[in-house]
Amino acid sequence: MTAASAVTLYRQWHLAAHSLYSNYELHPRSTGDIKVDPKSNEFVVGWGTLMLINAGLAQSKGRSGLNWFILSLALGPVATFLIVVLDPIARPHADHRT
Numbered sequence: 001m002t003a004a005s006a007v008t009l010y011r012q013w014h015l016a017a018h019s020l021y022s023n024y025e026l027h028p029r030s031t032g033d034i035k036v037d038p039k040s041n042e043f044v045v046g047w048g049t050l051m052l053i054n055a056g057l058a059q060s061k062g063r064s065g066l067n068w069f070i071l072s073l074a075l076g077p078v079a080t081f082l083i084v085v086l087d088p089i090a091r092p093h094a095d096h097r098t
Helices: 003-025 043-058 065-075 078-083
Strands: none
Touching: 003 065, 043 078, 065 078
């Protein structure tokens, strides 16, 4: 491949990529275009998913899943951090004698 053909190939690729991005707005034009809207569906779905994950993590550490689910509504990622760093609660094991 010669340098001229490599440049031509690059230009074709660049034009195709630019056409794709400009038609579908897959990338922001500047950093000012990136905004998080708390009323958007993506935000609500993500926050709700995090609440469910936190409830599962809490239950796996012997804590109340419902309490951490509700707490995650207000704290979100902070609640995830707290669940991860807090030690599990030691539950007494029931002695099953038959």
